[in-house]
Amino acid sequence: MDFTSDNICGVSTEILAALSLANEAEAAAPYGADAMSMSLDTLFSDLFKRPARVFPVVTGTAANALALSACVQPWQAILTHEKAHIEVMECGAPEFMTGGAKLIGVAGDNGKLDLVALKKAVQDSGQGCIHRSQIACISLTQTTDAGTVYTVAELQEITDFAREQGLLVHMDGARFANAVVSLGCEASELVKGIDVLSFGATKNGAMNAEAIVFFNDKLAENFIFQAKRTGHVVSKARYLAAQLKAYVTDDLWLKNAERANEVATYLVDQLQKLDGVSVFTPVESNLVFVEVADGLAEWLKDQGVGFYSEAGRADGQRKLRFVCGFSTTQSKVDSLIYVIRSYYKLLKAA
The missing domain is CATH 3.40.640.10 (Type I PLP-dependent aspartate aminotransferase-like (Major domain))
Structure with missing residues (x-):
């Protein structure tokens, strides 16, 4: 992913x-x-x-x-x-x-x-x-x-x-x-x-x-x-x-952009259902910015998820960027959400 x-x-x-x-x-x-x-x-x-x-x-x-x-x-x-x-x-x-x-x-x-x-x-x-x-x-x-x-x-x-x-x-x-x-x-x-x-x-x-x-x-x-x-x-x-x-x-350029924007909207909808994930910038296109705990960011890296990240802060939080392209699918988003949910399940079990 x-x-x-x-x-x-x-x-x-x-x-x-x-x-x-x-x-x-x-x-x-x-x-x-x-x-x-x-x-x-x-x-x-x-x-x-x-x-x-x-x-x-x-x-x-x-x-x-x-x-x-x-x-x-x-x-x-x-x-x-x-x-x-x-x-x-x-x-x-x-x-x-x-x-x-x-x-x-x-x-x-x-x-x-x-x-x-x-x-x-x-x-x-x-x-x-x-x-x-x-x-x-x-x-x-x-x-x-x-x-x-x-x-x-x-x-x-x-x-x-x-x-x-x-x-x-x-x-x-x-x-x-x-x-x-x-x-x-x-x-x-x-x-x-x-x-x-x-x-x-x-x-x-x-x-x-x-x-x-x-x-x-x-x-x-x-x-x-x-x-x-x-x-x-x-x-x-x-x-x-x-x-x-x-x-x-x-209108190929517009069709491609529409798919990317729609999947980004779907991603935001799914992320907002999760505790511990905060969407902090208005999502008006195909870029999604979130704030998460350092531990989750490292977990996502370990699971092979690609994203851009700012350095971790003193409060243990970090800003991440997820970008959706014209070929990004909802199933790919679902897989990301599954990985995030898995992290919180492990935390509760620990």
């Missing part, structure tokens, strides 16, 4: 079929000049109901770092949540790809940027001061790293503020599909006011494909050279394009 992340899941059969079909072509132009790669701009423009320029890459880290490199100069700064993925989980890639632009963490409950704190960060940033990095961009994560989802209204407030301040807005959408499903809205509603989106697919059924989607055409003008300079222009790009095309065709 592995609930470590949704990227442990395999590849959707539809995407494997698309890769096989792409492989049947005897030859195709390299570096994105093939017909399938050339069709992505139109495909994503239709999906988001606004003009888009699309650049496929193979990792989410590349998508985020390269997208941000198009938004800022090395002497500028990016405001993001203090626990955002780009801040704590990218090994300095955004700073590296931007040539040294500074990431500034901003507070906010449950993984979301707080608008009041965001405004204060800009107010206190020293804009125009020669000694301070100049803020140029806001980066937000949808779905957040806490598993929560920005509503359309919340996004509107942040993007409106960004426009007032002359700031660009980047969205880390590694789990963008889960947010669309959670809100039951159109994808286009979540990208209003967004300049560039890191559109995730690998966590939700693709093999190794992400898309940098520019809605601000000016940012995309010379981006291909930045991508090439950093080694992210793929020779056989048709295989990335084939994955992305299959991913959004017939």
Whole structure:
């Protein structure tokens, strides 16, 4: 039983079929000049109901770092949540790809940027001061790293503020599909006011494909050279394009995300029936955060259950994260619940 992340899941059969079909072509132009790669701009423009320029890459880290490199100069700064993925989980890639632009963490409950704190960060940033990095961009994560989802209204407030301040807005959408499903809205509603989106697919059924989607055409003008300079222009790009095309065709991306979200909801329902397990973050997508005793966390490890965990605290409690993917089943959840119940039975018997 592995609930470590949704990227442990395999590849959707539809995407494997698309890769096989792409492989049947005897030859195709390299570096994105093939017909399938050339069709992505139109495909994503239709999906988001606004003009888009699309650049496929193979990792989410590349998508985020390269997208941000198009938004800022090395002497500028990016405001993001203090626990955002780009801040704590990218090994300095955004700073590296931007040539040294500074990431500034901003507070906010449950993984979301707080608008009041965001405004204060800009107010206190020293804009125009020669000694301070100049803020140029806001980066937000949808779905957040806490598993929560920005509503359309919340996004509107942040993007409106960004426009007032002359700031660009980047969205880390590694789990963008889960947010669309959670809100039951159109994808286009979540990208209003967004300049560039890191559109995730690998966590939700693709093999190794992400898309940098520019809605601000000016940012995309010379981006291909930045991508090439950093080694992210793929020779056989048709295989990335084939994955992305299959991913959004017939709403596969939404169907996969819906399954992941539904199983996460089922997991929460089962966990809340247990004593000694506390769900401490709103579950709005496919990520579930719980607080348990150290002993239970160690027991789960011993039983081969995969999960992310924070260090144990002085009070003997520990925070765990369980993630459900598109191929996670209810029976897998039932097995996890059985293992947890077994721990408490042993405690009572001792």
